[in-house]
Amino acid sequence: xxxxxxxxxxxxxxxxxxxxxxxxxxxxxxxxxxxxxxxxxxxxxxxxxxxxxxxxxxxxxxxxxxxxxxxxxxxxxxxxxxxxxxxxxxxxxxxxxxxxxxxxxxxxxxxxxxxxxxxxxxxxxxxxxxxxxxxxxxxxxxxxxxxxxxxxxxxxxxxxxxxxxxxxxxxxxxxxxxxxxxxxxxxxxxxxxxxxxxxxxxxxxxxxxxxxxxxxxxxxxxxxxxxxxxxxxxxxxxxxxxxxxxxxxxxxxxxxxxxxxxxxxxxxxxxxxxxxxxxxxxxxxxxxxxxxxxxxxxxxxxxxxxxxxxxxxxxxx
Amino acid sequence: xxxxxxxxxxxxxxxxxxxxxxxxxxxxxxxxxxxxxxxxxxxxxxxxxxxxxxxxxxxxxxxxxxxxxxxxxxxxxxxxxxxxxxxxxxxxxxxxxxxxxxxxxxxxxxxxxxxxxxxxxxxxxxxxxxxxxxxxxxxxxxxxxxxxxxxxxxxxxxxxxxxxxxxxxxxxxxxxxxxxxxxxxxxxxxxxxxxxxxxxxxxxxxxxxxxxxxxxxxxxxxxxxxxxxxxxxxxxxxxxxxxxxxxxxxxxxxxxxxxxxxxxxxxxxxxxxxxxxxxxxxxxxxxxxxxxxxxxxx
Numbered sequence: 011x012x013x014x015x016x017x018x019x020x021x022x023x024x025x026x027x028x029x030x031x032x033x034x035x036x037x038x039x040x041x042x043x044x045x046x047x048x049x050x051x052x053x054x055x056x057x058x059x060x061x062x063x064x065x066x067x068x069x070x071x072x073x074x075x076x077x078x079x080x081x082x083x084x085x086x087x088x089x090x091x092x093x094x095x096x097x098x099x100x101x102x103x104x105x106x107x108x109x110x111x112x113x114x115x116x117x118x119x120x121x122x123x124x125x126x127x128x129x130x131x132x133x134x135x136x137x138x139x140x141x142x143x144x145x146x147x148x149x150x151x152x153x154x155x156x157x158x159x160x161x162x163x164x165x166x167x168x169x170x171x172x173x174x175x176x177x178x179x180x181x182x183x184x185x186x187x188x189x190x191x192x193x194x195x196x197x198x199x200x201x202x203x204x205x206x207x208x209x210x211x212x213x214x215x216x217x218x219x220x221x222x223x224x225x226x227x228x229x230x231x232x233x234x235x236x237x238x239x240x241x242x243x244x245x246x247x248x249x250x251x252x253x254x255x256x257x258x259x260x261x262x263x264x265x266x267x268x269x270x271x272x273x274x275x276x277x278x279x280x281x282x283x284x285x286x287x288x289x290x291x292x293x294x295x296x297x298x299x300x301x302x303x304x305x306x307x308x309x310x311x312x313x314x315x316x317x318x319x320x321x322x323x324x325x326x327x
Numbered sequence: 328x329x330x331x332x333x334x335x336x337x338x339x340x341x342x343x344x345x346x347x348x349x350x351x352x353x354x355x356x357x358x359x360x361x362x363x364x365x366x367x368x369x370x371x372x373x374x375x376x377x378x379x380x381x382x383x384x385x386x387x388x389x390x391x392x393x394x395x396x397x398x399x400x401x402x403x404x405x406x407x408x409x410x411x412x413x414x415x416x417x418x419x420x421x422x423x424x425x426x427x428x429x430x431x432x433x434x435x436x437x438x439x440x441x442x443x444x445x446x447x448x449x450x451x452x453x454x455x456x457x458x459x460x461x462x463x464x465x466x467x468x469x470x471x472x473x474x475x476x477x478x479x480x481x482x483x484x485x486x487x488x489x490x491x492x493x494x495x496x497x498x499x500x501x502x503x504x505x506x507x508x509x510x511x512x513x514x515x516x517x518x519x520x521x522x523x524x525x526x527x528x529x530x531x532x533x534x535x536x537x538x539x540x541x542x543x544x545x546x547x548x549x550x551x552x553x554x555x556x557x558x559x560x561x562x563x564x565x566x567x568x569x570x571x572x573x574x575x576x577x578x579x580x581x582x583x584x585x586x587x588x589x590x591x592x593x594x595x596x597x598x599x600x601x602x603x604x605x606x607x608x609x610x611x612x613x614x615x616x617x618x619x620x621x622x623x624x625x
Contacts, residue, residue, distance in 0.1 A: 063427045124362050124426055128565050129609050132602040139599025295445050302438030
């Protein structure tokens with residue numbers, strides 16, 4: 011069974027990779043966007059399993075997008091792999107996000123509920139304020155970014171989009187596998203226990219604070235990588251990536267997907283981006299109205315997210 | 328010296344309007360344990376209604392001083408329409424859910440209201456500048472300020488004093504405090520908790536709309552105003568301590584002064600100075616300055 015699943019997943023990745031070659035450009039872009047944002051939502055899933063909702067994941071999303079190029083710019087370095095490689099840039103973004111999250115996590119790990127949400131929101135707004143005033147990083151306009159190689163291999167003209175698509179699918183598959191293993195591990199299983207009752211977890215001899223800290227850092231790393239991928243796909247970054255409404259959108263997708271399975275965030279994200287692209291086209295001014303109504307319906311009738319549709323049916327059968 | 332005085336006065340004027348918005352947010356949280364994300368949209372709604380009514384009033388050539396009554400009237404109207412609609416139509420089905428779920432519910436309301444506002448008023452900006460200059464200028468510390476700004480401060484103080492008096496001196500206020508203290512025991516003692524919630528939410532909505540209506544003559548009314556103000560109001564109430572009335576006042580003064588000092592002396596940090604202060608306060612006192620200890624639940 012286990013082997014079958016692994017094979018099925020490998021086959022799925024192969025099909026997506028090969029099939030992606032024939033997808034039209036807009037569909038490839040949409041997939042990259044959805045998968046990249048799905049990584050951020052996957053991070054939120056880790057936190058939500060611990061009973062925490064962060065209204066500030068935009069902080070790490072933006073850090074992931076800005077990190078690689080900003081480091082080059084601030085240090086005044088010439089163009090290297092760090093500022094032009096489709097694999098190195100998102101990973102560097104994830105690393106920077108993880109380091110910052112480790113520092114902020116020391117503080118945040120002591121907070122729960124709305125205070126966790128508000129403090130994480132404050133941190134993301136601080137970054138927003140910093141970015142919008144820093145002329146070196148393009149202030150409120152941001153700047154364009156580009157990549158010329160993937161994993162060190164220079165890319166011929168016209169192959170950039172598909173190359174990024176492959177990089178995204180591979181990174182997401184690795185993140186999925188890693189997160190899946192983490193959730194099955196002893197440490198990962200303690201997450202829902204924290205949500206249910208912190209004190210009992212403490213009595214069992216585990217440090218809740220350390221567990222929350224760990225989940226927080228992991229969530230940030232995933233968001234950072236996601237932000238890096240999305241930035242490369244849009245080819246432009248601006249401070250709005252760190253604004254609180256961006257973080258709110260991630261929370262929305264997380265609620266929509268539910269915390270039932272590591273695949274759920276990506277399905278949720280794909281559905282979300284797809285509906286968004288359609289809604290933007292036809293009803294640009296009622297898009298948020300649709301969003302808000304959908305979220306209310308999900309909260310009221312599907313409190314465990316869209317994923318519960320699958321599990322419910324399976325139980326019934 | 329003149330610089331310092333103007334920092335203080337600008338800060339106080341800004342705090343008074345922040346206070347009016349934040350006090351509604353903190354009231355709703357204190358009583359209902361709902362951190363109302365839609366508060367910013369209700370504030371924007373108040374501003375739009377006020378701008379429209381004041382515009383029509385001056386186009387009609389009516390007595391200009393009547394426009395002040397109109398500002399208050401639009402706040403009351405928004406409160407009486409939107410408040411009951413949201414509370415009776417949606418929130419009452421959500422009571423008893425987790426605090427964070429309620430945040431998400433009001434976030435949905437926020438998203439819906441943002442688009443409703445754009446649908447009604449479109450995306451262009453409105454302004455109701457007339458009342459702002461109507462009362463002329465006053466000289467404070469060698470700098471001219473509009474009398475309207477001074478009135479804003481007085482209105483904020485009046486709102487704060489009135490709320491404190493109602494809460495501590497009247498029967499209804501005491502019932503409200505009882506509900507804040509313990510919802511279940513209050514219900515068992517025969518307090519109609521549903522009605523207390525209803526009145527609180529309507530009052531909170533009115534205060535949000537009042538903030539919007541009072542700021543409408545000072546700024547141009549644009550779609551993004553609710554999005555910006557809600558995180559500011561959060562900062563104010565979180566600094567002061569969620570659910571605390573004096574906390575909202577202190578938080579508003581701190582945020583107002585920090586912002587005006589930043590604007591005057593170091594404009595680059597204007598945007599994030601407030602959140603920096605909020606983060607620092609939360610680090611030092613995790614539940615805000617005026618918070619009370621809470622028992623750990625097992």
